[in-house]
Amino acid sequence: MSDLLHTMALSASGMKAQSTRLRHVSENIANVDTPGFRRKLVSFEAAPAGIGRPALVETGRVRFDRSELPLIHDPGNPLADESGNYRGSNVDLVVEIADARQAQRSYEANLKMFDQARQMTSNLLDLLRN
Amino acid sequence: MFADLEIVRMAQGLARHAAARQEAVARNVANVNTPGYKQVGLPDFASLHARTVSSGSEASGMRATRAAHLGAGHDYAPPAPRVVADARQAPNGNSVSLEGEIMKAAELRRDHDMALAIYRTATSVLRAGIGRR
Amino acid sequence: MDIRATQAARLYQGAAAPGPSAPEAGIPTQHAGSFAGTAGAALRDFADTLRHAERTAADAMVGRADPHALVEALSQSELAVEAAVAVRDKVVEAYQEILRMPV
Numbered sequence: 001m002s003d004l005l006h007t008m009a010l011s012a013s014g015m016k017a018q019s020t021r022l023r024h025v026s027e028n029i030a031n032v033d034t035p036g037f038r039r040k041l042v043s044f045e046a047a048p049a050g051i052g053r054p055a056l057v058e059t060g061r062v063r064f065d066r067s068e069l070p071l072i073h074d075p076g077n078p079l080a081d082e083s084g085n086y087r088g089s090n091v092d093l094v095v096e097i098a099d100a101r102q103a104q105r106s107y108e109a110n111l112k113m114f115d116q117a118r119q120m121t122s123n124l125l126d127l128l129r130n
Numbered sequence: 131m132f133a134d135l136e137i138v139r140m141a142q143g144l145a146r147h148a149a150a151r152q153e154a155v156a157r158n159v160a161n162v163n164t165p166g167y168k169q170v171g172l173p174d175f176a177s178l179h180a181r182t183v184s185s186g187s188e189a190s191g192m193r194a195t196r197a198a199h200l201g202a203g204h205d206y207a208p209p210a211p212r213v214v215a216d217a218r219q220a221p222n223g224n225s226v227s228l229e230g231e232i233m234k235a236a237e238l239r240r241d242h243d244m245a246l247a248i249y250r251t252a253t254s255v256l257r258a259g260i261g262r263r
Numbered sequence: 264m265d266i267r268a269t270q271a272a273r274l275y276q277g278a279a280a281p282g283p284s285a286p287e288a289g290i291p292t293q294h295a296g297s298f299a300g301t302a303g304a305a306l307r308d309f310a311d312t313l314r315h316a317e318r319t320a321a322d323a324m325v326g327r328a329d330p331h332a333l334v335e336a337l338s339q340s341e342l343a344v345e346a347a348v349a350v351r352d353k354v355v356e357a358y359q360e361i362l363r364m365p366v
Contacts, residue, residue, distance in 0.1 A: 003149040007156040014160025044164040106162050109228055113156040116235055120242050137317050144324050176325040248320045251337045258344045
């Protein structure tokens with residue numbers, strides 16, 4: 001029985017991790033035009049199993065994407081330097097949307113596992129009913 | 131017939147095995163993006179408890195596949211999940227295949243339902259025997 | 264559904280009309296048509312049904328039988344047990360009825 005409860009906790013931690021990932025993706029997309037914005041990257045790590053707690057998955061530290069910020073040429077911009085360029089953000093919309101889609105797919109897979117564990121538990125307890 | 135309740139015990143074992151597999155599958159799915167995570171799994175119930183049904187006799191040739199099992203394999207406890215060898219790895223070292231895990235989840239759901247149905251039928255047969263009078 | 268599931272009805276038939284209407288398989292000829300013979304055949308059939316159900320269940324759990332065979336075997340065994348229990352109850356009731364008769 002504790003198997004299935006642990007399973008639900010595992011799947012819930014997976015859902016939480018994926019929704020954190022999606023939140024950071026949305027943040028990146030919202031800041032696609034913000035000058036000097038560095039893209040945020042979320043890493044996943046498996047938390048080790050503690051006493052009475054199964055091995056869950058958690059999001060690790062949020063890191064910045066250290067790739068170079070692109071130079072945008074716009075002399076009219078107040079932030080432009082003497083050659084008329086300013087640093088934009090290194091967010092690529094295509095990459096972010098693909099990431100969002102992946103996050104959604106993983107989230108739904110975790111949700112399916114959660115639901116299946118819940119139904120299996122429910123069927124098991126139904127045996128006692130009649 | 132149902133004298134030694136072997137069917138009941140086997141059904142319980144299959145249900146427990148399905149639950150243990152579900153935990154392994156859920157852990158794999160939760161870690162589908164974790165770099166360096168290796169897929170874990172359990173062996174099949176059939177391969178763990180291969181049962182040779184000899185026709186016409188009640189004795190079942192139960193094979194004890196592991197020496198640690200006491201009582202010649204009458205214990206149907208599921209083993210601990212082990213890392214699946216030779217699984218294809220993504221560039222970040224993750225070896226989980228989401229489609230494969232969903233397929234496994236469907237199979238084990240069917241196993242679990244079947245085990246519960248057999249358990250329910252066996253106990254209702256026994257209960258009818260006890261019955262009124 | 265298999266005819267074996269209505270074994271109780273055939274049992275009563277055999278008891279009510281003895282003679283050529285009961286050429287059951289496996290009954291020794293001197294008992295053919297008698298209540299003991301039909302009852303023995305019914306019990307053997309019942310035991311076979313349960314044994315078949317148990318074997319099919321074990322095979323299905325290991326993966327050798329298909330779910331349709333399993334469902335058929337299990338429901339047959341359930342019906343057989345219920346029929347057998349109904350017959351047993353009637354027999355016990357009839358016996359008690361007889362006991363209650365004033366001599």
